[in-house]
Structure formats: C-alpha cells, structure tokens
Amino acid sequence: MKFFRWQGLIAFVIIVALILGLWFLFIDTAIKNTIETVGTKINGAMVNVGKADLTLSPLGLIVTKLEVTDRDEPMKNAIEVDRIAFLMDFGHLLHHKIIVDEMTVHRIKTGTPRKKSGEIKKRAIKEKTEGKVVSKSLTLPKIDIPDVKEILKSEELQTLMAVHAIKGNIQDGKEKWKEKEKQLPDSNKLEDYKKRVDNAKRALKGNIKDALKGAKEVKAIRKDLRNDLERIESVKKEIKEDFRTLQASIKEAETLPAEDLKRLKKKYSLSSEGLANFSQLLFGNKVSNWTKTSFAWYEKVNPYLEKLRDSKIKEEEKKPERGKGLNIAFKEFNPMPDLFVRTAALTLHIPAGEIKGEIRDITSDQHLTGKATTFGLKGEKLDGMRAVKLNGEINRVSELKEKDSINLKISGYDINSVALSDSPDFPVTLQKASADIYVNTVIKNERFNSDLKAEFKAVKLMSDIGKDSGDIKKALASTLSDVKSFNLRADLVGGKDDFQIKLSSDLDDILKKSVGNMVKRESARFEKELKLALSEKVKDPLKGLEADMEDFDKIEEKLNAYSDKLDAMMQEIKESEKKKLKLPFKKSLKSLIKR
Amino acid sequence: MLSIIAKLLRVLNSETNPAQISLAFCLAMLAGLTPFSSLHNLMPLFLVLILRVNLSSFLVGLAFFSGVAYLLDPVFHQIGLGVLKAEALQNLWTQCYNNPFIRLTRFNNTILMGSLVFSLLFFIPLFMATNLFIRKYRDHILGLVQKSRIMKALKASKFYSIYNRVDQIRGKG
Numbered sequence: 232m233k234f235f236r237w238q239g240l241i242a243f244v245i246i247v248a249l250i251l252g253l254w255f256l257f258i259d260t261a262i263k264n265t266i267e268t269v270g271t272k273i274n275g276a277m278v279n280v281g282k283a284d285l286t287l288s289p290l291g292l293i294v295t296k297l298e299v300t301d302r303d304e305p306m307k308n309a310i311e312v313d314r315i316a317f318l319m320d321f322g323h324l325l326h327h328k329i330i331v332d333e334m335t336v337h338r339i340k341t342g343t344p345r346k347k348s349g350e351i352k353k354r355a356i357k358e359k360t361e362g363k364v365v366s367k368s369l370t371l372p373k374i375d376i377p378d379v380k381e382i383l384k385s386e387e388l389q390t391l392m393a394v395h396a397i398k399g400n401i402q403d404g405k406e407k408w409k410e411k412e413k414q415l416p417d418s419n420k421l422e423d424y425k426k427r428v429d430n431a432k433r434a435l436k437g438n439i440k441d442a443l444k445g446a447k448e449v450k451a452i453r454k455d456l457r458n459d460l461e462r463i464e465s466v467k468k469e470i471k472e473d474f475r476t477l478q479a480s481i482k483e484a485e486t487l488p489a490e491d492l493k494r495l496k497k498k499y500s501l502s503s504e505g506l507a508n509f510s511q512l513l514f515g516n517k518v519s520n521w522t523k524t525s526f527a528w529y530e531k532v533n534p535y536l537e538k539l540r541d542s543k544i545k546e547e548e549k550k551p552e553r554g555k556g557l558n559i560a561f562k563e564f565n566p567m568p569d570l571f572v573r574t575a576a577l578t579l580h581i582p583a584g585e586i587k588g589e590i591r592d593i594t595s596d597q598h599l600t601g602k603a604t605t606f607g608l609k610g611e612k613l614d615g616m617r618a619v620k621l622n623g624e625i626n627r628v629s630e631l632k633e634k635d636s637i638n639l640k641i642s643g644y645d646i647n648s649v650a651l652s653d654s655p656d657f658p659v660t661l662q663k664a665s666a667d668i669y670v671n672t673v674i675k676n677e678r679f680n681s682d683l684k685a686e687f688k689a690v691k692l693m694s695d696i697g698k699d700s701g702d703i704k705k706a707l708a709s710t711l712s713d714v715k716s717f718n719l720r721a722d723l724v725g726g727k728d729d730f731q732i733k734l735s736s737d738l739d740d741i742l743k744k745s746v747g748n749m750v751k752r753e754s755a756r757f758e759k760e761l762k763l764a765l766s767e768k769v770k771d772p773l774k775g776l777e778a779d780m781e782d783f784d785k786i787e788e789k790l791n792a793y794s795d796k797l798d799a800m801m802q803e804i805k806e807s808e809k810k811k812l813k814l815p816f817k818k819s820l821k822s823l824i825k826r
Numbered sequence: 827m828l829s830i831i832a833k834l835l836r837v838l839n840s841e842t843n844p845a846q847i848s849l850a851f852c853l854a855m856l857a858g859l860t861p862f863s864s865l866h867n868l869m870p871l872f873l874v875l876i877l878r879v880n881l882s883s884f885l886v887g888l889a890f891f892s893g894v895a896y897l898l899d900p901v902f903h904q905i906g907l908g909v910l911k912a913e914a915l916q917n918l919w920t921q922c923y924n925n926p927f928i929r930l931t932r933f934n935n936t937i938l939m940g941s942l943v944f945s946l947l948f949f950i951p952l953f954m955a956t957n958l959f960i961r962k963y964r965d966h967i968l969g970l971v972q973k974s975r976i977m978k979a980l981k982a983s984k985f986y987s988i989y990n991r992v993d994q995i996r997g998k999g
Binding site: 233234235236237239240242243246247322325326327551553554555556557558559560561562563564565 | 868871872874875876877878896899902903906907910911916919920923924926927929930932934935936937938940
C-alpha cells in the first residue's frame with residue numbers, strides 16, 4: 232500500500248490559497264464588523280463604520296465615516312469622523328499589538344444628526360433622571376423695595392399667628408375653669424355647711440346622746456370641708472400652672488415682632504451684601520450650566536479612561552467565557568502595549584471653523600510606555616473667535632500619579648445677546664462683548680478643581696426695565712449700561728453631584744460703588760417704616776392678650792374667696808368642738824372626783 | 827451527511843486497512859476537539875490530505891468531535907490552565923510567547939492548550955482502540971448486523987438506497 236497521496240499536497244495548497252483568498256476578500260468587512268461590534272459594546276450605543284480598508288503593503292488601515300452614537304440622544308452622534316488612516320508595525324501585529332507611529336484623524340465633528348436611531352436597547356428613564364444634579368437656579372432678588380403696607384397685607388406675621396394660638400389657649404383655659412367650677416362648692420353648698428355646723432353645735436350642747444351624735448356630725452363636716460379645700464387647692468394649682476404657661480407664651484409672642492421685622496427686612500430690602508453678590512446672580516446659572524455640560528462630556532469619556540485602568544487586570548482574574556477560555560499573559564522580553572499610537576494628527580470641525588492638533592502617546596497601557604497621553608489643539612481666525620487653544624494630559628502611568636488636566640484658552644470670543652438674567656423684575660442682557668477666557672481644570676479621582684478667568688471687553692450690558700421702576704433699579708440699570716469692561720473669576724471644586732462654584736467679578740465693586748449708598752439709604756428708610764407699621768399692626772392683638780389674662784386673676788380671686796369661707800367654717804367648727812365637747816366630760820370627771 | 831455516513835459504513839464493511847480509518851478518526855479528534863479556526867489545525871488537514879487516510883472517517887469524526895468539544899470545554903480550560911501555569915514549563919511558554927509566529931497559534935489560550943494536550947494524549951490510545959474495534963467488528967459483528975431485523979428494516983429505508991448507490995458508483999469506478 233502506498234503511504235502518501237501526493238495529489239493531496241495540491242489539494243492542501245488549493246485549500247490554503249482559498250482560505251487566504253477568502254480572508255483577503257472578507258477581511259475589510261470583518262474589520263468593519265469588529266470595530267462596530269466592539270465599539271457598540273464599549274459605547275453602549277451604536278457605532279457605525281462606513282468602510283474599512285486594510286492595505287498589506289505598507290500594512291495599514293483606513294476607516295471612513297466612523298459614527299459614534301450619543302448614548303443620551305440616540306438620534307445624534309457624539310462624534311463623527313470622516314477618515315482615520317494609520318500604518319501598523321507588522322512585527323508587533325504578530326504579537327497581537329497595534330503599534331502606530333502616525334495616525335491621521337480627519338474632520339472630527341460632534342453632535343451631528345443620525346439617519347437612524349443608534350439606541351441598542353431601551354434604557355430605563357430612571358437611569359436618565361438618576362444622578363442628575365437638582366440645583367436651585369439663581370434669580371435676582373426684587374430690586375425695588377415694595378410698599379410697607381402691601382408687604383404687611385400679603386405677609387403672614389409670626390406674631391399674629393402666635394397671638395391667635397395663645398388666644399385659643401386662653402379660651403381653652405377658661406373652658407376648663409368652667410368645668411372645674413361645677414365640681415367646687417357653690418353658695419348652696421356653703422349654706423348647707425352653715426346649717427350642718429349650726430345643727431352640730433346645737434347637738435353638742437345637748438345630752439350625752441345628742442353630744443355624741445353632734446361629735447360624729449362634726450367629724451363628718453370636717454372631713455367634707457377638708458375634701459373641698461383640697462379640691463379647691465388642686466384647681467388653684469392647675470389654674471396657676473396654666474397661667475404661668477400662658478404668661479410665658481405671651482412673653483415669647485412679644486419678642487416675635489422683632490423676628491418678623493428681621494425676616495421681612497431680609498426678604499424685601501436690597502442690602503449692599505446683595506450687590507456684592509450680583510455677579511453670582513448674573514453668571515451663576517451660566518457657569519453652572521457650563522459645568523454640567525463639562526461633567527456630561529466627562530461622563531461620556533470617563534468609561535474609556537476607566538478601561539485604561541481595567542486593562543491592567545490580569546486575564547487569569549477574569550471568569551472564562553464558555554468556548555473562549557482565557558489568554559494567559561507571559562513576561563514579554565520587550566513589553567509593548569496592546570495599542571500604542573505615537574502621534575495622532577486631528578482636524579476637528581466645530582461650527583466656528585476648523586481646529587487642528589495632535590494627540591501623543593495614546594495607549595491602553597501607560598505603565599508600559601511610561602508616558603501620559605497628551606493633547607494639543609489650536610484654531611485661529613475662527614468665526615466669532617480670534618483663537619482657541621486646548622491642551623492637556625491624561626495620566627495613568629501609575630495609580631499614585633493618576634491625574635487629568637485640561638487647559639483651554641479662548642481669545643477674542645464674540646458674545647452677542649446673551650441673557651444673563653431672565654427675571655421679569657430685572658432682566659439683564661449682555662448685548663455685545665469680546666471675551667478672553669482661560670480655563671484650567673485638574674481632575675483627580677473624579678473630583679474637579681477648575682479655575683476660570685475671563686476678561687470681557689467692549690461690553691454692552693442692557694437692562695430693559697419699565698418706566699415706573701424704582702430709583703435703585705434705575706440706578707442699577709444705568710450703571711450696568713455704563714460698564715465697558717469687567718472681569719469674572721470662577722473657582723469650581725467638587726464632583727459631579729456635589730460641586731461648588733465661587734464666582735467673583737469687579738462688576739460687584741462697580742455696582743457697589745455706584746448704587747451702594749443709595750441702597751443703604753433706601754434700606755434704612757424701608758426698615759424704619761416697616762418697624763413702625765409692624766409694631767402698629769401687632770400692638771392691639773398683644774394688648775388684647777393681656778386683657779384676656781385678667782379673667783384668670785378673677786378666677787383666682789373667686790377660688791381664694793371659696794377657700795377663705797371654707798377655712799373660716801373649719802375654724803368655727805374646730806373652736807365649737809373644743810368648747811362644747813369638753814364641757815360634759817369635764818362635769819362628769821369633776822362629779823367622779825367628788826364621789 | 828447521510829452519504830458520508832453511508833460511505834463510512836461501506837468503508838467499515840470493506841477491505842480498507844483499519845489503520846487508514848483509525849488514523850483519519852484520530853486526526854479528526856485533533857482537529858475537532860481544538861478550536862477549529864486555530865492555525866495549528868492546518869497540520870491535521872495537511873496530514874489528512876497527504877497521507878492515505880480515509881476522508882469519510884475524517885469528516886464524520888470531525889463532526890462528532892466538534893460536538894464533544896463543546897461538552898468538554900470546562901475540562902479543557904482546567905487542563906490548559908494547569909499546563910500553562912505549570913512552574914516547570916514557564917520558561918518554555920515565555921520563549922514561545924515572545925516568538926511572534928508561535929504566538930499566532932494562540933497557544934496561550936487555556937481551551938486551545940487544554941484540548942490540544944487532551945487530543946495528543948489520547949491520539950495513540952484512540953488509534954489502537956479504533957483499530958481493534960474495526961477488526962472485531964469485521965470478524966464478529968458484521969455478519970450478525972447484516973442478518974439482524976434492524977439491518978433488514980434499514981435496507982428498506984432511504985438511507986440504505988443512498989448507501990447502495992454510493993456502493994454501486996464506487997464499484998463502477
């Protein structure tokens with residue numbers, strides 16, 4: 232038997248050639264599909280590639296029309312890139328490593344519309360609303376001081392509320408007294424006592440049998456009197472306690488006008504401190520919105536940055552996928568990252584024009600290259616902007632040095648008709664300005680530390696106030712319209728959910744200098760008028776309380792009169808008992824001695 | 827598939843050397859148990875084509891072992907992990923890992939390594955067992971099978987007509 236089948240060699244060559252041929256035919260589609268599948272998995276929304284073209288000599292890849300869906304708005308692309316082209320190192324590719332010396336990324340656009348939704352699955356609305364910072368928006372306080380009478384008409388005063396409550400308590404106290412009074416001895420009972428005492432006295436004067444009966448009655452009367460006296464004492468004590476409590480409430484109510492005055496002053500008067508905070512009120516919302524936008528972008532980029540860290544997790548620590556197993560990594564003699572792009576040249580298209588720049592040292596394993604990813608972008612003579620410069624670095628070289636920093640410099644940024652305050656009371660619009668803005672941000676452990684400095688020149692501020700506005704409002708509007716330049720500084724510290732912004736501007740000083748004295752004067756006048764009107768309004772109700780309390784004095788007097796009468800009766804019966812009870816026994820003793 | 831099984835039955839029942847069937851079956855095990863798209867599978871393919879082994883047996887065996895491979899997946903992972911983590915072999919694996927062509931074979935994958943070791947270990951025992959089985963089958967079972975009621979029923983089926991047609995074509999050839 233022949234052992235070899237030589238025609239099999241030809242079949243083998245044909246099969247291998249066929250495999251290679253098919254590979255070459257379908258590799259572009261396979262790469263396209265791989266980018267889309269892996270990209271979609273990472274992005275959480277569709278990633279689409281128009282075309283992927285692998286060239287073998289030189290070994291490179293051209294990806295055209297890459298669209299990355301915005302997860303939060305699936306009908307928009309977060310990023311769209313017209314063309315990405317790069318050459319790869321073949322030797323490293325055999326090691327499953329993509330090492331690129333130079334990459335060109337042409338025409339990056341953001342927020343472009345999509346023809347089809349890029350949503351991969353319906354995400355719960357809850358997820359969208361969760362984690363949203365619910366921040367209180369800043370609004371300008373009322374500039375003009377309203378009429379004092381109007382304020383007191385519309386405001387609920389704490390003093391009057393307290394007076395009303397105390398009045399109710401006094402009424403309750405009186406009701407309680409009426410109930411108790413029913414249980415106390417009335418004039419009939421006193422008359423009854425009197426009769427009983429007289430009868431007892433008479434009985435004591437009689438024979439021994441009557442005297443003994445009288446003594447028994449005296450004992451009963453004393454017991455009844457004691458009980459009634461005790462009841463009266465208890466009621467007196469209760470009434471006194473109620474009286475004390477009501478007195479304390481009245482005393483407290485008397486301090487409330489001062490509290491009301493303080494609260495109303497704070498609410499209605501424009502203090503000079505308020506002016507010192509004017510920039511916060513004007514720019515606070517804008518800066519807060521910019522911050523939220525920055526956080527939203529950081530949220531979009533952060534999962535990819537997190538993956539840089541995750542890639543360090545050893546394969547062995549992962550749970551193997553069924554049918555796929557784990558790829559065990561061994562020590563490399565010349566360790567290289569799985570992905571390393573030395574330089575990526577970018578052209579970014581924003582509505583204002585084109586920005587060019589480069590990103591250096593893009594890698595999934597910075598600890599291997601020892602270099603942080605740096606980026607620098609620059610655009611000049613843009614539409615509505617003289618120049619823009621953005622640079623920074625993403626540092627994941629070591630866990631201790633983990634830090635991201637971004638510096639943005641915008642020169643000659645034209646601002647047109649930006650509403651700074653949409654408060655109907657005092658609307659402010661920045662009609663025109665040219666701004667130089669510098670932002671320096673450092674992000675460490677997802678905590679931001681950002682510093683914004685902005686210089687506004689050729690400023691035209693406008694406040695469209697009504698003709699019947701007050702003096703302060705007019706003065707403020709006039710000062711704002713005279714402002715030709717001002718600066719703004721914002722310091723931001725914190726994370727996505729708990730950031731704090733501190734704003735300052737020389738605009739505050741300008742306003743303070745200009746209308747500060749007027750505000751002080753007007754505020755003093757307002758305070759004086761308010762104090763007077765307030766005390767006038769609460770005077771009578773407070774006096775009424777005192778009058779109501781006089782009834783309690785009458786109750787006490789009545790109780791005292793009761794107890795005095797009962798005491799007198801008790802005294803009377805004690806004395807007659809002493810006198811009359813002793814006599815028959817004295818006589819009997821004397822007669823016994825004589826015998 | 828039916829025609830392939832028919833061919834296999836014909837081969838089993840023919841005078842073909844049992845070693846040709848057994849070797850094809852063993853090479854099918856090598857290719858079937860390990861991940862099919864792996865580079866090393868070019869070797870069993872090359873051997874199947876260049877050596878005078880039975881192709882039908884190879885194809886049937888390939889289908890059979892591919893199914894078995896999925897069931898044994900966790901076992902292969904454990905074997906592969908053990909082999910790749912073996913202290914004594916670390917130098918060898920490190921050298922291989924740094925060789926771009928060996929790295930292309932994905933030898934560092936636990937399932938690939940586990941299934942490869944498993945199939946290499948069972949290659950010769952399976953070869954000998956299959957050989958023995960074919961001989962015993964032809965000596966003792968073939969006659970009984972031909973006379974059995976099941977075989978008679980089978981002969982009346984579509985499957986048997988295919989088998990017969992293949993046999994006739996083969997005979998003419």
